[in-house]
Amino acid sequence: xxxxxxxxxxxxxxxxxxxxxxxxxxxxxxGGGAIxxxxxxxxxxxxxxxxxxxxLLPMFWLKIGFVASLVLVSLFAALRLSRPGARLDWVPAxxxxxxxxxxxxxxxxxxxAEPSQRxxxxxxxxxxxxxxxxxxxxxxxxxxxTWAMKGLAPTRPRFAGFAAGLLSGATAALVYCxxxxxxxxxxxxxxxxxxxxxxxxxxxxxxxxxxRW
Numbered sequence: 051x052x053x054x055x056x057x058x059x060x061x062x063x064x065x066x067x068x069x070x071x072x073x074x075x076x077x078x079x080x081g082g083g084a085i086x087x088x089x090x091x092x093x094x095x096x097x098x099x100x101x102x103x104x105x106l107l108p109m110f111w112l113k114i115g116f117v118a119s120l121v122l123v124s125l126f127a128a129l130r131l132s133r134p135g136a137r138l139d140w141v142p143a144x145x146x147x148x149x150x151x152x153x154x155x156x157x158x159x160x161x162x163a164e165p166s167q168r169x170x171x172x173x174x175x176x177x178x179x180x181x182x183x184x185x186x187x188x189x190x191x192x193x194x195x196t197w198a199m200k201g202l203a204p205t206r207p208r209f210a211g212f213a214a215g216l217l218s219g220a221t222a223a224l225v226y227c228x229x230x231x232x233x234x235x236x237x238x239x240x241x242x243x244x245x246x247x248x249x250x251x252x253x254x255x256x257x258x259x260x261x262r263w
Contacts (some may be wrong), residue, residue, distance in 0.1 A: 070162025072132055072202055076125060079191075079198035079219055087225040095183070096231045109233040112155075117227060117239060119148040120220040120246065128195065128217050131210040132202035138209070145216070151244055156239035174237040180230065184245025188215075188222035192249050196260050204261050212250050213255020219246030 076115065091097070104110045123144050130141060160168050174180075195214045204210035223242055253260075 056162050057120040072129055072198075075191050075198040075201060076129065076195070078251075079194035080121075080125070080217070083194035083218065084221055084225060085220045086194070087187045088228075090187050090190070091225055091229050094186075097228050098231055101228065104231075104233070108235065109235070111229075111233070113233060113238050114224070114227055116152050117146055117220055117224045117242065120145075121217065121224060123148065124213055124217040127213040128199060128210070131206060131213050132199050132204050134203050134205045138206075142193030149239070150244075152235060156236040159235045168236075170234040171234045172240065174232040174234060174241070176230065176232060177237065177241050180232070180237075180241045181245035181248060184219060184223050184242065185248035187226055188218040188246075188249040191221045192218035192253070196253075200261050207257035207261040208254050209257075210261055211253035211255070213253070214257075214261075215250035215253025216246060218253070219249040222246075222249070 098104065126146060127138075127141050130138060159171060163171055192215060195218050196211075199210055199214050223246055226245075232241075
């Protein structure tokens, strides 16, 4: 929406906006982006062959729950940042809460582990590619979420871009769980978060350009 169009709309009066327009745009964007992310996983990687066995492990669902919670809190932030004048006082705390919980679990795991095991718990076997793969898989989600946000009215483009990027990264990480063999909390709490922060940082840097009215 252009600024002149907004001024004209306010001056002449506008018809009532259908309810839940923003929610529907984001649902479409996340659904389409997730399909694109899944296509990348299927074409570039593969679904882990022991997925059925992994799904019986508590840590698998802890990982899923952690990433899914970041999808929800970043979606909440993106929805608020898509509306002019929305208060953001406690949004950063909501975003940080799942990460802090995972970090506490990771710290407990490392403290309880033998010193010789700690580097393996932190690095796993895929630390060097995990963040890059999450960032790569997030690209179709990022395009779709940026489209959804740009069609609304974000007035804080850097924060909005960060939220859009974090939502993209978290959605991609959720899809990436179908491939990733790592289940240790120290690994997830650092390398997964780093992978999600890459598109979030890109969104913050590009927000003024991509989300300009």
